[in-house]
Amino acid sequence: MSISRVAVVGAGILGVAAAREVTTRFPDAEITVFDKAENVAAHQxxxxSGIVDSGLDQEPGSAEAKLTRRGLQLLIPYMAEAGVPYRECGQLLIAQNTDEAERLEEIFARAEDNEVPGVRLLERHEIGAVEPAVRGVLGLFSPHAAITDFSALTAALASDVRAAGGTFRFGSEVTGFDTMSNEVRLRGRPVPADDSPAGDGAAAGETGEDDRGTDQAGDQAGSSEGADDRDRRDDQVHDRDRRDDQVRDRPRTYRGEEGREPVIGIADELRDRFGQQDWFKQAESTLGEWTQKVSDAWANRDGSRPGDSGSRTGGAGSRAGDAPSGRSRSEAPxxxxxxxxxxxxxxxxxQADRLAVAAGLDAEPRIVPFTSDFYRSSATDTEVVRGIIGSVPDPPAPFTETSIVRGLDDGLVLGPNTFVALGREAYDRHGFDLADITSTARSKGFWKFAAQTAKTAARGVKPRVSKTAFVDGIxxxxxxxxxxxxxxxxxxVRAQAMTAEGELIDELTMTRRGRLTVVRSVPKWAATSALAIAETIxxxxxxNAAR
Structure with a gap:
């Protein structure tokens, strides 16, 4: 089988790890990684919190347990070789009552079956020897649990891809696929710099490179682009401009087959069709003024917060901003x-489900976004916690699990405080995306999930909306x-895959069509297992290509 051109869509840790795996197996192949963001690891x-999962609570013998074990075998030596920060600090799960203690004993049994090294139960009087400030009736201690910087890890993997001749095209949003018998054509559009989504408060180690269009950064040392690369890029641009008009004007639809999930945002479609009409400009301006007033009202009520901007009415991740920001969105490329x-x-x-539909694949499982808010404590509290302290997982309430972590900078990170997100890329604390909200509301699976977890969700409402209540819980x-x-x-913002029956999918699933493979869902701790998952992908x- 001759493979000379490979594309990866998505420059998160899994996409970059997959690209690196391809360069290892096919060193002569030309690898291109596309992402609409400005840099690697821009989203999840x-x-x-940087926790490296040790596989405590995974079903023994499951594919996820095997991926975690294999992932750790690959991850730890790689980080040592690449110089990625990694600190083994131990993890302590704490039970506060008999019900939690019973669940903790079940987790301990699974951890032993998964051969997690050194794991042990701690009675009340033994807990203080590990974490002096912690109180509980029973503890489960995993001494080799660790923390790292997953942004720095992704950057190191990206450096390997570049060193092998791979290219990153940031600011390039993939919107469609034409799947043929032995190749796949990607369609998309450039994302203007002020519209490319980027989350506030990204973890330390994120590169911040701006390789828009084609990779201009080279390796991390900042090597310059050669003349041959520039000539090749110019030829690519020239060829693109000469492409067949039928391809250029290929009709786009915002609905997939059988009325499934929108392929592109309906707001974008309306702008493309009516953006030059006076009535549409007036309606968009009015909507923008209204959303600005709503956002300002919220900002004034709560007071300004570091990192928030009242002018970002559509949230950092609004697909088209959904509000004027000094440039008409009718100018979308x-x-x-x-x-x-x-x-x-x-x-x-x-965006996994949307791109799957754009490729003509099934809309299920759908992605339901959940916001994960983290809090930080000032340096005066750093000695209160030595490593990782967490609550006992509760299967009927999958989003109530929280932890307090002593980070690589010795500060404390608390969280996540998890609830349904108002946008798939809404990192602004006052941000929202109407198209994403509509997408969640249209999902039958989401409403079934909400009904199944209504009681536990009701108990968790106060911590979700009140920082004080959340901190009191910890x-x-x-x-x-x-x-x-x-x-x-x-x-x-966490991408949670969900079935039409409201069941959460916490495993690696993929859908294939010809030479196209779409990752639909990944395990919760996918970052830890990234190198192993990349092998599987x-x-x-x-x-599939060999058939």
């Missing part, structure tokens, strides 16, 4: 051909934590 990979490839791998995370097992020293930190993608 760059907005975590037209769709164009991004290239034709032998193999295409899509690791799009929050102080149940760390009473010495000073609530006055806690302030809002980073915000992440590439296995499946190239197995």
């Amino acid at each position: 990979s760059g907005h975590t 037209a769709e164009e051909v991004l290239g034709t490839f032998d193999i295409v791998i899509v690791c799009a995370g929050l 102080r149940r097992f760390v009473p010495e934590l000073d609530p006055n020293a806690v302030a809002p930190g980073a915000r992440g 590439v296995d499946r993608a190239f197995e």
Whole structure:
């Protein structure tokens, strides 16, 4: 099988790890990674607490447990070689009552079956020897649990891809696929710099490179682009401009087959069709003024917060901003051909279901976004916690699990405080995206999930809307934590895959069509297992191509 051109859509940790795996197996192949953001790890990979999962609570013998074990085997030596920060600090899960203690014993049994090294139960009087400030009736201690910087890890993987000759095209939004017998054509459009989504408070180590259009940054040392590369890029642009008009004007639809999930945002479609009409400009201006007033009202009520901007009414991740920001959105670039490839791998995370539909695949499972708010504590509390302290997972309430972590900078990170997001890329604390809200509301699976978890969700409402209530919940097992020293930190948005029956999918699933492979869902701790998951993704993608 001859493979010379491979594209990866998505520059999160999984997409970059998959690209690196391809360069290892096919060193002569030309690898291109596309992402609409400005840099690697712009979304989920760059907005975590940094915990390296040790596989405590995974079903023994499951594919996820095997991926975690294999992932750690690959991850730890790689980080040592690449110089990525990694600190083994131990993890302590704390039970506060008999029900939690019973669940903790079940987790301990699974951890032993998964051969997690050194894991043990701690009685009440033994807990203080590990974490002096912690209170509880029973503890589960995993001494080799660790923390890292997943943004820095992704940047290191990206450096490997570049060193192998790979290219990153940031600011390029993929919007469609033309799947043929032995190749795939990508369609998309450039994302203007002021519209490219980027989350506030990204984890330390994020590169911040701006390789728009084609990769101009080279490796991390900042090597300059050669003349041959510039000539090739100019030829690519010239060829793109000469493409067939039928391809240029290929009709776009905002609905997939059988009326499924929108392929592109309906707001974008309306702008493309009516953007030059006076009535549409007036309606858009009025809507923008209204959303600005709503946002300003919220900002004035709560007071300004670091990192928030009252002018970002549509949120950092609004697909088109959904509000004027000094430039008419009717100027959105037209769709164009991004290239034709032998193999295409899509690791799009929050946009996985939409790109699957754009490729003509089933809309299920759908992505429901959940916001993960983190808080930080000032330096006065850093000695209160030595490593990672977490609550006991509760299966009927999957989003109530929280932890307090002593980070690489010795500050404390609390969270996540998780609730349904108002946008797939809404990192602004006052931000929202009407198209994303509509998408969630249209999902039958989401409403079934909401009904199934209504009781536990009701109990968790107060901590979700009140920082004080959230911190009080953590102080149940760390009473010495000073609530006055806690302030809002980073915000992440988690891509939760969900079936039409409202069941959460916490495993690696992929959908294939010819030479196209789309990753639909990944395990919760996918960052830890990224190198192992990349092996599996590439296995499946190239197995498909061999047929």
